[in-house]
Amino acid sequence: MHRLTRREEMILMAVLNLGENAYLVAIADYLGEITGRTLHLASAHLPLRRLEREGLISAEMGKATAVRGRRRKKIYRITRAGFEALEEHKRITDHLWKRYSNPSS
Numbered sequence: 001m002h003r004l005t006r007r008e009e010m011i012l013m014a015v016l017n018l019g020e021n022a023y024l025v026a027i028a029d030y031l032g033e034i035t036g037r038t039l040h041l042a043s044a045h046l047p048l049r050r051l052e053r054e055g056l057i058s059a060e061m062g063k064a065t066a067v068r069g070r071r072r073k074k075i076y077r078i079t080r081a082g083f084e085a086l087e088e089h090k091r092i093t094d095h096l097w098k099r100y101s102n103p104s105s
Contacts, residue, residue, distance in 0.1 A: 002054060002085040008047050010034075012086050015057055015076045023062070023073040024048065048076060056082030 004012070014030045015022040027048070028039045051057045062073040078086075 002056060002081070002088075004085055004089050005047070007043070008051060008056075009086065009089055011044060011047050011051065012056065012078060012082055015078050016083075016086075020075065022076045027076070051082065052076070054081075055079055056085055 010031055011027060014027045018026055018030055024041060024045060028041055028044045031039045031044070048057065048059075052059055056079060057076045058079055059074050059076050062075045064072045
């Protein structure tokens with residue numbers, strides 16, 4: 001089992017949800033909208049590299065566009081191992097929440 005940090009979980013979910021638009025800036029913007037906090041690019045870039053190195057995501061270079069000055073985007077995709085890691089993480093989290101007893105009740 002791959003142990004995911006909260007940030008890695010969020011990034012994997014962003015990659016899943018963004019689909020073909022899962023590139024660094026879009027991931028940071030998406031998570032910023034969801035959390036209401038600015039996510040600096042370095043805060044997403046390092047976990048993306050780690051997730052790629054561990055085989056939980058893959059990356060390929062997109063096409064160069066005039067809008068980007070002929071630079072290409074690195075597009076991320078979740079791998080089967082990444083999806084399985086997310087499912088396991090969710091299973092454990094759900095189990096912990098089910099066992100939680102609200103101390104204020």
